[in-house]
Amino acid sequence: MGRERRAVTIYQVAERAGVSIATVSRALRGSPLVAGPTRQRVLRVADELRFRPSRAGRSLAEGQHAANGIVFPDLSGPYYAEVVLGYEEVVAELGRSVLILTTHGRPHAVEKVLELASRVDGMVVMGRTVGDEVVARLAENGLPVVLLARPPIDPAADGAADVVTTVNTDNVGSARVLTEHLLGHGHRRLVFLGDPDESPDVAGRHAGFRAALGGAPAATAPEPVRCAFDVDAGYAAATELFTRDRPDAVMCANDEIALGALRAAEELGVRVPLTGWDDIMAARYAGLTTVRQPMRELGALAARRLDDLISRGRAQPRHQELPTTPVIRTSCGCGDQTRR
Amino acid sequence: MGRERRAVTIYQVAERAGVSIATVSRALRGSPLVAGPTRQRVLRVADELRFRPSRAGRSLAEGQHAANGIVFPDLSGPYYAEVVLGYEEVVAELGRSVLILTTHGRPHAVEKVLELASRVDGMVVMGRTVGDEVVARLAENGLPVVLLARPPIDPAADGAADVVTTVNTDNVGSARVLTEHLLGHGHRRLVFLGDPDESPDVAGRHAGFRAALGGAPAATAPEPVRCAFDVDAGYAAATELFTRDRPDAVMCANDEIALGALRAAEELGVRVPLTGWDDIMAARYAGLTTVRQPMRELGALAARRLDDLISRGRAQPRHQELPTTPVIRTSCGCGDQTRR
DNA sequence: TGCAGTGATGTAAGCGCTTCCACCCCCGAG
DNA sequence: CTCGGGGGTGGAAGCGCTTACATCACTGCA
Secondary structure, three states: OOOOOOOOHHHHHHHHHHHHHHHHHHHHHHHOOOHHHHHHHHHHHHHHOOOOOOOHHHHHHHOOOOOEEEOOOOOOHHHHHHHHHHHHHHHHHOOOOOOEEEEOOOOOOOHHHHHHHHOOOOEEOOOOOHHHHHHHHHOOOOOOOEOOOOOOOOOOOOOHHHHEEEEOOOHHHOOOHHHHHHHHHOEEEEEEOOOOOOOOOHHHHHHHHHHHHHOOOOOEEEOEEOOOOOOOOHHHHHHHHHHHHOOOOEOOHHHHHHHHHHHHHHOOOOOOOOOOOOOOHHHHHHEEEEEEEEHHHHHHHHHHHHHHHHHOOOOOOOOOOOOEEEEEEOOOOOOHHOOO | OOOOOOOOOOOOOHHHHHHOOOHHHHOOOOOOOOOOHHHHHHHHHHHHOOOOHHHHHHHHHHOOOOOOEEOOOOOOHHHHHHHHHHHHHHHOOOOOOEEEEOOOOOOOHHHHHHHHHHHOOOOEEOOOOOOOOOOOOOOOOOEEEEOHHHHHOOOOOOOOOHOOEEEEEHHHHHHHHHHHHHOOOOOOOEHHHHOOOOOOHHHHHHHHHHHHHOOOOOOEEOOOOOOOOOHHHHHHHHHHHHHHOOOOOOEEEOHHHHHHHHHHHHHHOOOEEEEEOOOOOHHHHOOOOEEOHHHHHHHHHHHHHHHHHHOOOOOOOOOOEOOOOEEEEOOOOHHHHHHH
């Protein structure tokens, strides 16, 4: 049987249709310089032969890939998944393919990002993945880059100015609002649970937290208690914290940490008001007060800005910040009436 | 300043190093046919020039992409995200890139899948995305395909036999176990909430459900109540169901549906034992009895089988089924002692 | 001293496509 | 009746790489 079936090329279509490959190419891409009957014939033959143009050939000839990349640290937890989803949707709509790269904190990330760069016309780079020097290098080579959930890179960097753009959510402002909410409950000794050095997002949240505390007279905030992003890390850090100290309230860097802290408090039999961030699905069931971010929109927006960069050479708003909305449930100390 | 920076090619490296492009190519890919000093020089120059080989050129010359694709219906909810994560990890480890394609139930999915096919050396196609005829067409062209969470295609299909493989979890068996658990509680009138026609996974779960009921004398199962996969759909369907009828217990096609049904029961003030599927994070907080699937492993396994297909021409086990584990919490009617 | 063998390098032929440019034919205007 | 012009088509030159094959300079052995 027909094993060893070689892919059909434009040459075979041309031959069978009795025209040159130039004409086939033109007919296929809808050029107006092809006579009606010729076009018909070529199209019919291409269909009969199930011809599909080679992507590599096309990319090489055109000098572009019709593909975009996205680099993120992880996909567990809904945050990144939603962002990627929003991104993919828009990019696909624009007729381009999507390449993904997860760094997992892998050490070889830089090499992989560079490799990715050679396959795409532009890419989105999220926080907690690779350093600014890598981004700068991409920009130097003229590759359009959108930074997502991370601050702009040094604009002094060579030609980076018009080739890298940022999209973020308002971490600082929301953290301030949330902190003020906590202060409004009368809490004064607040601790921040999460590592501001781990990600730009967390850094922003911590900054807003401190800013709000700065405006409150008697409020105090010890050093942040650093911990990783998962439930277990939150549980461990909170257990340690609560046995050593008893803050009035705890602001957690994200929902997973908060969920872990909630469990720690429950097991220790103490009641500590706390808040999360992201509004993951489990947050509702745990009654977690948190902050909802427009994750999907974030991804979609990044895709749009990247498209600006790729096809128009520059992006509309160079830096964009999306608003977030606090979701008040019960974990912050609000009565059960707000639950659900 | 240096705008209009053309990408540096192998020719420039060759020229600057005083050798031919063949030698540069060899040096770069570590061929043993290059003298030590020459190699050093080429490598140094390539580094100075920040040379990165053009992927399109390489792909065209080598006749392969060093990239794999994956097609899935969605990314919201942890299920697909975890699968993709496991997949990406393994594929990246194998030194290949990952292209993703979400169908969203888009009508143009077929065209997009074909387009994807022209960019990869093989791909994973999940359930609920495109029909078997599309898979068959890919197989006909000799493209390695791994079917994930969907049954094998008709093996009679031309040359598909050695080029498509499947990876699944044991839906039927687990559904039977779970159903027997429900029967063990004394429940007799059971209804299945979810649409067996919507996805092969659900079909399997429903089949196991019916099989278990078939072995129980007095048990009855009305027609399944069909509904989509999200919380709201589950809520709506369950509300309708519970006001019209009062089954002894409900088996939901996945956790989201179960979560919606749980809310419906709560709001109606009725107590209906029910179960979910997937063990998403929120399930723990809702006390949902469910089934845990090794999602990440599923993705990883698919990646391995695909690699078998691509580099060895055939996959180890042609069809593979991963075990799942029931997670008994309280929603099924078990006492609170198992809660956590 | 000569020659086969070997290692290092260069030459050039693709890979499959797009597109510039040349070409040809046919039409209408002078 | 001739000739300029334009639409339709083919020829061919790349795009940047890999690799089979040719080439060349040595080495070591007869």
